[in-house]
Amino acid sequence: MTTLQKGDKAPDFSGIDQNGETVSLADFKGKKLILFFYPKDNTPGCTAEACNLRDNYSILQEKGYALLGVSPDSAKKHQNFISKHELPFPLLADTEKEVLNAYGVWGLKKFMGREYDGVHRTTFIINEEGVIAEVIAKVKTKAHSEQILEAMEG
Secondary structure (H helix, E strand, O other): OOOOOOOEEEOOOOOEEOOEEEEEEHHOOOOOOEEEOOOOOHHHHHHHHHHHHHHHHHHHHHHOOEEEEEEEHHHHHHHHHHHHHHOOEEEOOOOOOHHHHHHOOOEEEEEEEEEEEEEEEEEEOOOOOEEEEEEEEOOOOOHHHHHHEEEHHH
């Protein structure tokens, strides 16, 4: 779905996290950022992905990665999702779909014969200079941390 590729400059963004704080790409300058887009809080695949990232968060941090999740859910829904699953990283409430559109991950999806607009689960790994180091379009929800580490160290 996305046209962004490895080597492209990551689109700048700014949005509100689960606590109503403004988060932008500039906040991560000098750090490696795992920016993961997912469809919806508290759904099976999204929960598996978020919990896999939670379980491996310390490993990712040791390797210098920061994490930020993005979905069209509200800050309140994100707060509940974080509390319920003890997620140690922030989630951006992109209710207006500005970040989703900037990264090209919002669009037509097909599921069981019907078409609808939704989030294409995609992860972008952005380097310290704000350049996309990797795009993971086929996310393995139950093994996403391993997939990220493999992509970056493979």
